[in-house]
Amino acid sequence: MKEKNPWHTPVTIIITVIGVIAIVALVTVAVLQNRPLAQKYKYGIVLDAGSSHTALYIYEWPAEKDNNTGRVEQTHSCKVKGPGISSYASAPSRAGESLRDCMQEAKLRVPGKRHLETPLYLGATAGMRLLNIENSSASDVVFHAVEEALQKSPFSFQGARILSGQEEGAFGWVTVNYLDDRLKQGLETTGALDLGGASTQISFVSDNFDGSESPENAVAFRLYGNDYNLYTHSFLCYGKDQALRMVLAQQTQSGPGTILDPCFHPGYNETKNYSVLYDSPCVSDRKPQGAPATFTHLGKGNFSQCLDVVKSIFNFTYCRYSQCSFNGVFQPLLQGPFGAFSAYYFVMNFLNLTDTSIPLDTVRKKLTSYCSTPWDQIKQQHPDVKVKYLAEYCFSGTYILTLLTEGYNFTSESYPNIKFIKKIKGSDAGWTLGYMLNLTNMIPAEAPDSPPLPHAGYVSIVTVIAILLFVLFILSLRPLWPRCSKQPQII
Numbered sequence: 001m002k003e004k005n006p007w008h009t010p011v012t013i014i015i016t017v018i019g020v021i022a023i024v025a026l027v028t029v030a031v032l033q034n035r036p037l038a039q040k041y042k043y044g045i046v047l048d049a050g051s052s053h054t055a056l057y058i059y060e061w062p063a064e065k066d067n068n069t070g071r072v073e074q075t076h077s078c079k080v081k082g083p084g085i086s087s088y089a090s091a092p093s094r095a096g097e098s099l100r101d102c103m104q105e106a107k108l109r110v111p112g113k114r115h116l117e118t119p120l121y122l123g124a125t126a127g128m129r130l131l132n133i134e135n136s137s138a139s140d141v142v143f144h145a146v147e148e149a150l151q152k153s154p155f156s157f158q159g160a161r162i163l164s165g166q167e168e169g170a171f172g173w174v175t176v177n178y179l180d181d182r183l184k185q186g187l188e189t190t191g192a193l194d195l196g197g198a199s200t201q202i203s204f205v206s207d208n209f210d211g212s213e214s215p216e217n218a219v220a221f222r223l224y225g226n227d228y229n230l231y232t233h234s235f236l237c238y239g240k241d242q243a244l245r246m247v248l249a250q251q252t253q254s255g256p257g258t259i260l261d262p263c264f265h266p267g268y269n270e271t272k273n274y275s276v277l278y279d280s281p282c283v284s285d286r287k288p289q290g291a292p293a294t295f296t297h298l299g300k301g302n303f304s305q306c307l308d309v310v311k312s313i314f315n316f317t318y319c320r321y322s323q324c325s326f327n328g329v330f331q332p333l334l335q336g337p338f339g340a341f342s343a344y345y346f347v348m349n350f351l352n353l354t355d356t357s358i359p360l361d362t363v364r365k366k367l368t369s370y371c372s373t374p375w376d377q378i379k380q381q382h383p384d385v386k387v388k389y390l391a392e393y394c395f396s397g398t399y400i401l402t403l404l405t406e407g408y409n410f411t412s413e414s415y416p417n418i419k420f421i422k423k424i425k426g427s428d429a430g431w432t433l434g435y436m437l438n439l440t441n442m443i444p445a446e447a448p449d450s451p452p453l454p455h456a457g458y459v460s461i462v463t464v465i466a467i468l469l470f471v472l473f474i475l476s477l478r479p480l481w482p483r484c485s486k487q488p489q490i491i
């Protein structure tokens with residue numbers, strides 16, 4: 001006699017099949033609905049029209065996550081051949097033409113179907129600030145030429161403008177802290193030190209700065225639910241190229257035919273033009289009267305004398321605030337770590353001085369030895385380095401050291417807080433990323449809500465609940481269950 005299984009009734013079999021199908025359907029829908037979608041990207045392009053050159057940066061971020069930090073990355077950069085756009089004042093159409101190759105690269109790098117929606121910005125810095133001071137109609141004509149060229153691109157051109165020094169400093173600070181993921185996490189921020197060709201910026205948050213003492217140096221931000229009172233100052237004419245002009249102007253005040261410059265290597269010998277040297281608002285009012293057309297620029301290679309002449313371009317004699325950096329500019333107490341980029345990095349990297357644990361005295365000794373090295377020997381040792389850069393590293397290293405220690409008051413204790421950087425997580429340190437994040441509203445004032453559960457957690461919970469519901473359902477059908485008699489049924 002075979003015993004009949006009480007579960008093998010049509011009702012229980014149908015309920016079980018329907019239940020299993022329902023669970024499978026429920027879990028499948030949960031998985032499909034919440035499956036990560038194939039990644040789509042958006043793009044943004046920023047042209048940094050600096051005093052010495054123009055550079056193009058392409059940024060990329062996942063299309064559905066515009067509001068999350070740490071996700072925008074630089075995917076490409078292109079250095080425009082030739083000088084900065086401010087140098088094209090006498091041939092403005094060439095300013096537009098100079099951008100052609102990099103714009104062509106951008107067209108290839110950004111997928112064609114995204115061209116129309118990709119914002120394109122051009123921001124000009126100290127070179128155009130100076131041209132605008134010197135000759136505002138010439139700067140308008142240059143802008144008109146670059147705008148005309150960029151309007152022809154397939155991207156969504158959002159305009160070209162001159163950034164104020166304050167914007168340049170503040171956006172550089174945003175870039176550094178965004179890339180380091182410090183803003184979203186509300187961590188202590190990093191100060192930003194930017195050394196360009198025509199201006200230099202210092203930006204940091206300090207506990208003893210609320211903006212009241214010097215409101216013109218204050219920028220207030222609310223980012224991801226945190227408030228920041230940023231101190232920032234841009235020194236026009238204190239970028240490394242204009243600072244060199246000021247140092248040379250200091251040495252040619254009397255209009256000599258020859259100068260023996262301690263900031264250039266012994267054996268350096270170049271004929272330079274007075275009108276070219278003094279063709280900048282940073283020095284033009286000091287042009288010596290009755291000077292010859294040219295002067296002979298000879299190198300002497302003496303670091304301590306170079307320090308003296310470099311110091312002479314800073315004014316430390318007056319300060320109407322509780323404390324100043326130089327030229328009567330307010331600066332609160334330095335605080336926290338600093339990232340130093342652009343020319344700070346190029347110069348210190350070349351001089352093998354990016355390691356800030358090297359004591360300042362050793363840095364001075366290294367510069368003393370480097371500056372005194374004969375020019376021929378320097379050229380022989382670095383055949384691949386552009387001669388213009390090579391000739392100026394002694395001056396530039398001395399200038400950076402003076403700016404940081406005498407200008408901004410970094411001491412032996414605080415100097416190691418500086419990190420010389422070029423890139424952070426693959427993106428160049430500079431104002432461009434911060435500028436784009438601001439214009440595209442990609443950093444929210446308040447912290448974005450994050451989903452309560454990750455995808456895997458969500459699917460697991462749906463599965464467990466579905467099985468539980470099914471078991472409860474089966475249990476609730478108990479009255480319908482076939483009764484089990486104690487006596488085995490005889491068939």
Ligand SMILES: Nc1nc2c(ncn2[C@@H]2O[C@H](COP(=O)(O)OP(=O)(O)OP(=O)(O)O)[C@@H](O)[C@H]2O)c(=O)[nH]1
Binds near residue numbers: 053
């Ligand atoms: N040694 C070296 N110097 C560089 C290099 N690229 C740029 N420079 C110089 O570094 C200085 C700063 O360059 P940038 O950061 O591009 O400055 P910029 O945007 O032209 O100048 P601003 O308009 O003042 O911001 C300039 O004097 C450049 O000539 C490089 O690859 N090596």
